[in-house]
Amino acid sequence: MVVIRLARGGSKKRPFFNIVVANSRQRRDGRFIERVGFYNPVASGAAEKLRVEQDRVSYWLGVGAQLSPTVERLVGDAKKAAVAA
Numbered sequence: 001m002v003v004i005r006l007a008r009g010g011s012k013k014r015p016f017f018n019i020v021v022a023n024s025r026q027r028r029d030g031r032f033i034e035r036v037g038f039y040n041p042v043a044s045g046a047a048e049k050l051r052v053e054q055d056r057v058s059y060w061l062g063v064g065a066q067l068s069p070t071v072e073r074l075v076g077d078a079k080k081a082a083v084a085a
Contacts, residue, residue: 005070006070007029021056024066036056050081
């Protein structure tokens with residue numbers, strides 16, 4: 001099964017997450033099919049906190065990919081931000 005989930009990067013105490021499309025059997029930070037965005041929970045100032053390529057996410061959902069609960073929340077937040085802007 002194909003899932004859209006977070007892959008952790010960054011260093012200790014400074015997390016950075018890529019939003020990736022991956023096979024569910026692969027490791028969390030292992031091989032992935034496509035990177036469709038990122039989430040930086042410790043962004044401050046003018047740094048961008050969240051970016052999601054909505055067209056690619058909708059494509060993958062159309063071909064049967066599943067969203068993880070956290071990514072589902074982040075995609076919803078990104079949609080709200082895009083409508084407000």
